Amino acid sequence: MGIDMQSIVNALNPQQRKWSDICDNMLKQIKAMKPKDRIEYASCISDFVYAITVSMQGWNQWYMAEFNKHFGRKPLSEISKKEFEKLFNTLQCIAIDVLELDKELTQKFEKKSKKQCSCKKKSSKRKVTKKETSYVA
Numbered sequence: 275m276g277i278d279m280q281s282i283v284n285a286l287n288p289q290q291r292k293w294s295d296i297c298d299n300m301l302k303q304i305k306a307m308k309p310k311d312r313i314e315y316a317s318c319i320s321d322f323v324y325a326i327t328v329s330m331q332g333w334n335q336w337y338m339a340e341f342n343k344h345f346g347r348k349p350l351s352e353i354s355k356k357e358f359e360k361l362f363n364t365l366q367c368i369a370i371d372v373l374e375l376d377k378e379l380t381q382k383f384e385k386k387s388k389k390q391c392s393c394k395k396k397s398s399k400r401k402v403t404k405k406e407t408s409y410v411a
Contacts, residue, residue, distance in 0.1 A: 293332065300325050326368075 304325065309315040336349045353361075 297329075 304322065307318045307321075309318050
């Protein structure tokens with residue numbers, strides 16, 4: 275069901291396939307995903323996060339290469355302004371959508387967690403007797 279992680283590991287070896295081939299493979303696998311239950315959704319989401327992380331790490335390496343002369347060429351200088359605009363708009367939308375959903379789900383969890391904490395505090399106000407605290411090994 276998930277992404278073939280071995281293909282990503284192989285991509286780290288410079289003698290393996292090109293990164294664009296790895297992306298094509300991951301895209302095909304991601305587009306074919308059809309989760310049926312909560313566990314499969316969670317697994318697919320994990321794969322999405324991993325794929326995005328690997329991609330962004332690659333972009334980060336390109337940015338670092340711009341400031342690191344021993345890499346030789348400057349990969350970012352080969353990208354046009356129009357391509358940067360497209361990447362910017364795409365990543366901005368993704369970042370906004372993911373962070374808004376993250377905030378919404380986190381707030382839901384925080385409210386539930388706060389209710390559980392307040393229940394524990396109320397029940398912990400009960401005095402504990404000496405008999406209850408004694409320990410026998």
